[in-house]
Structure formats: C-alpha cells, structure tokens
Amino acid sequence: MRQVRSVAETAQRALMHPLPHRIDALALRDVYLPAESEARIGGDFYEALRTPYGIRVLVGDVRGKGLAAVGACAALLGAFRELVHLEPSLTRIAERPDGTPGALFTERFATALLVEFPPGEPVARLVHCGHPEPFLVGAGRVRGLLPDRPGAPLGLGDLLETAPAVQTVPFGPGDRLLLYTDGFIEARDRRGRFFDLAARLDAHAGRNLEAMVAGLRRDLVRHVRGDLDDDAALVALERLPEAPVAP
Structure with missing residues (x-):
C-alpha cells in the first residue's frame, strides 16, 4: 500500500505543479491537500493558463481513487492544456474532455468547473460540469454562483x-x-459536522489573498484534526487593478 501511495503521489506531482502567483492582471493561490488514507489518493486536479482567448482555469475531481484516477487526471489535464489554446469556445472544451468529440471515459467521469477571464473585459465566464458552485467575493459579501443551467460531468x-x-x-x-x-x-x-467553507470564507474575506487562502487551509486541517478522508483542492483568484499606461 505504501508503494502504491508513493507511485500515485509521484505521478500527481508530475501532473500538477503549483500555479503561478500572477498571470497578467490575475493573482492566483492554490492549495492541494492529499487524503490521509492510502486507498483514497488521486482524483483532484486544476490548471490555469494564459491563452489567446484570455486566462483559462480548470478545477475538477475524477470519480474514483487510486492510480486509475491519476491516469484520468493526466488525460484531462493533457487535453485541457492543448484545447485551451486552440478552441475559442469554452463550452466546446467541456464537450471534448479527452480531445475528441463525443468520447467517454470507460466507467469513469469527472466533475469540473471551467473559468475564462477574457482580455479587456471585467467579467468571468464559467461552465459548470456537475461541480460544486464557486464563491464570488466582492463588495464586502460572499455569495455562491449557482449555475443558470447545470451541465453534465465531463x-x-x-x-x-x-x-x-x-x-x-x-x-x-x-x-x-x-x-x-x-x-x-x-x-x-x-x-x-461538515466543514462550513462559506462561513470560513466570510471570516477571512477581508484579508489579502494569500492570508485568506492560508486561513482556509489552516481551518480545514484543524476541523479534521489533520485526518482528511478525501483529497481537497482549492484555487483562489483575484482581479488586480490594471497597471496605468505610461504617457
């Protein structure tokens, strides 16, 4: 079991690197906490890339655990890293999870959330694929962004x-x-008792981005007393003020 966990952890580190702290006018912070149980490793994934269509972000969770889940993550991340540079439509990326139209995983699927920050527009575009809704923090309040029309998992x-x-x-x-x-x-x-992410986010929302994310990570670890039953991943993004154009 220790060997299986070691192989899975090595594969995960090769697939998922820490996100950059800044891409253009977007600040990013990420957290990845592996499950304590060897049998439950794998499954969570995320990525953020600059593309011709703006910054595009993916967060998801493969149903299933172990090396098979890590393999599914590899397929999804590989497809995302290629498609985001080629495909103008965010919904088309969600429709082509492994790079080919209509292809399905064998006995495996993934929930996911795709986000796009188009250049020069103060908006975020989201495509929900059966994934928990994100939280928007703005104007002193925290609110969940329920999808207008929920989509199917990848x-x-x-x-x-x-x-x-x-x-x-x-x-x-x-x-x-x-x-x-x-x-x-x-x-x-x-x-x-479940971890109340919305309440803890509200408590930390007034802090800078790094302190907010560190506080959420610390609160989760304290809540479970260091014993997670499942992987937990989080990506926080903040729109920075545009730099003034030099005269």
Whole structure:
C-alpha cells in the first residue's frame, strides 16, 4: 500500500505543479491537500493558463481513487492544456474532455468547473460540469454562483444529453473567485459536522489573498484534526487593478 501511495503521489506531482502567483492582471493561490488514507489518493486536479482567448482555469475531481484516477487526471489535464489554446469556445472544451468529440471515459467521469477571464473585459465566464458552485467575493459579501443551467460531468454529456452553458458574471478589480473540490465541503470533524467553507470564507474575506487562502487551509486541517478522508483542492483568484499606461 505504501508503494502504491508513493507511485500515485509521484505521478500527481508530475501532473500538477503549483500555479503561478500572477498571470497578467490575475493573482492566483492554490492549495492541494492529499487524503490521509492510502486507498483514497488521486482524483483532484486544476490548471490555469494564459491563452489567446484570455486566462483559462480548470478545477475538477475524477470519480474514483487510486492510480486509475491519476491516469484520468493526466488525460484531462493533457487535453485541457492543448484545447485551451486552440478552441475559442469554452463550452466546446467541456464537450471534448479527452480531445475528441463525443468520447467517454470507460466507467469513469469527472466533475469540473471551467473559468475564462477574457482580455479587456471585467467579467468571468464559467461552465459548470456537475461541480460544486464557486464563491464570488466582492463588495464586502460572499455569495455562491449557482449555475443558470447545470451541465453534465465531463465524460457523461452524451449519456445525459445536457449541453454545457456559459454563465457570465461581473468580475472587476478587487473581486475574488474561489474554486474548490468537494474535499473542502464534505470534510467532517469527529462529531460528523461538515466543514462550513462559506462561513470560513466570510471570516477571512477581508484579508489579502494569500492570508485568506492560508486561513482556509489552516481551518480545514484543524476541523479534521489533520485526518482528511478525501483529497481537497482549492484555487483562489483575484482581479488586480490594471497597471496605468505610461504617457
């Protein structure tokens, strides 16, 4: 079991590197906490890239654990890293999870959230694929961004015949977006109580981005007393003020 965990952790490190702290006018911070149980490793993934269509971000969670889940993550991340530079439509990326139209995972699927920050526009475009809704922090308040029309998880679109749809929300300087996997909201303490991510985010929202993310990470670890049953991943993004143009 230790050998399996070591191989899975090595594969994950090769697939998922820490995100840069800044891409253009977007600040980023990420957290990845592996499960304590060897049998539950793998499954969570994320990426953020500058593309001709703006900055594009992916956060997701493969159903299933172990080396098979790590392999599915590799396929998804590889396809995303290629398609985001070639495909103008965010929904088309969601429809082509492994790079080919209509292809399905074998007995495996992934929930995901795709986000696009188009250049020169104070908005964020989101495509929900069966994933927990993100939180928007702005104007002193925290709110969940429920999808206008929920989409099917990646790999199940052909079966459910649910076409992905784009949701556009205002996203100006100072606004923040919090993306996460279900490990952050399904973690239980020893009394069986779920971690209240929305409440903890509200408590830390007034801090700078790095302190906010560090506080959420610390709160989760404290909630479960260091014993996570599932992987937990989080990506926080903040729109920075545009730099003034030199005369």
